[in-house]
Amino acid sequence: MSDQSHPEAWQRELKRSFTRVEDLLTHLELDPHRLALAADTSRDFPLLVPRGFVARMEKGNPQDPLLLQVLPLQAENERAPGFFRDPLGERAAVRGTGLLRKYRGRWLVLTTGACAVHCRYCFRRHFAYERFSLHRREFDEAIASLRRDPDPGEVILSGGDPLMLEDDWLAEILGRMGELPGVRRIRLHTRLPIVLPERITPRLCRLLAAGTRPKVLVVQANHPREISPAVRGGLAALRQPGITLLNQSVLLRSVNDSSATLAALSEALIEADVLPYYLHQLDPVEGAAHFAVPDERARTLMGELRACLPGYLVPRLVREVAGADCKVPLA
Numbered sequence: 001m002s003d004q005s006h007p008e009a010w011q012r013e014l015k016r017s018f019t020r021v022e023d024l025l026t027h028l029e030l031d032p033h034r035l036a037l038a039a040d041t042s043r044d045f046p047l048l049v050p051r052g053f054v055a056r057m058e059k060g061n062p063q064d065p066l067l068l069q070v071l072p073l074q075a076e077n078e079r080a081p082g083f084f085r086d087p088l089g090e091r092a093a094v095r096g097t098g099l100l101r102k103y104r105g106r107w108l109v110l111t112t113g114a115c116a117v118h119c120r121y122c123f124r125r126h127f128a129y130e131r132f133s134l135h136r137r138e139f140d141e142a143i144a145s146l147r148r149d150p151d152p153g154e155v156i157l158s159g160g161d162p163l164m165l166e167d168d169w170l171a172e173i174l175g176r177m178g179e180l181p182g183v184r185r186i187r188l189h190t191r192l193p194i195v196l197p198e199r200i201t202p203r204l205c206r207l208l209a210a211g212t213r214p215k216v217l218v219v220q221a222n223h224p225r226e227i228s229p230a231v232r233g234g235l236a237a238l239r240q241p242g243i244t245l246l247n248q249s250v251l252l253r254s255v256n257d258s259s260a261t262l263a264a265l266s267e268a269l270i271e272a273d274v275l276p277y278y279l280h281q282l283d284p285v286e287g288a289a290h291f292a293v294p295d296e297r298a299r300t301l302m303g304e305l306r307a308c309l310p311g312y313l314v315p316r317l318v319r320e321v322a323g324a325d326c327k328v329p330l331a
């Protein structure tokens, strides 16, 4: 049990995260005057990056692929045609507190608006998560909605990041949802095992392993250097009780838009017992246009990957299309 006065080690680590651009740049020995930084990002979607993730960045390199994922640049303030605040029309899919029915056979549960890192390309950067997240006081109601569905299939805990929840609350959600008739699996979409491996405690592994329904954990690493020894350790602990581990990446200009980088990522993942699942084309969210990679280039990269990797290490290139009941494959 943790509370404000007795935070767990991972919560203390999270509190030590960088939240000021100046501090991050000083730490990385970068001159802020030589970077085109965003003037004011502090209100909407401020810098947030744990120290352990920063430790994997190369000092003195303004083009570091890990840094580019988290550093608010001037380019974010530029408007680009075809990029919107709610590109996926998520508001239209809201069914009740915390529940989204976007895909057949799968319920999406927005467990929290919080993340341990603020990824500048994130499609939910403008989404009013807190307003739609699952709250304790409405938990019974959410369970009742799932119970009314004769065939709920898979429950996907998303957010934000579901591993930001405290253990007891997460255990309660997993426990009650895992007992519902017709729930075959529980899946979690989380970036914490990558950006804050301290979160993977023995207690978390035990509570994820509890219950009879299979668990699938989908992490998000975009570059091979994100898979540090500490990350590998956490992933190994998750694999031990039999949790299936998959990875999804976002294809990002200047971060991972080369077949050598993507191939190295797949190799680093399988070494950590994680299978590459999706490579997402960027969602056209306002402020992220500078990360976009043209479809033609993305298809070329996939061809190069197929030529050098075994099939099971080639992720599926997909795009999410508003209103579609599955991801659209591009190659």
Ligand SMILES: *Cc1c(COP(=O)(O)O)cnc(C)c1O
Pocket (backbone or CB within 6 Å): 103, 106, 108, 156, 158, 189, 320, 326, 327
């Ligand atoms: C795509 C997506 C899903 C469902 O994806 P699958 O195709 O079933 O893997 C769930 N949650 C989020 C956030 C997604 O983007």
Ligand code: SF4
Pocket (backbone or CB within 6 Å): 114, 115, 116, 117, 118, 119, 122, 123, 124, 159, 160, 161, 191
């Ligand atoms: S961790 Fe996931 S939800 Fe959170 S900002 Fe990054 S991409 Fe978005």
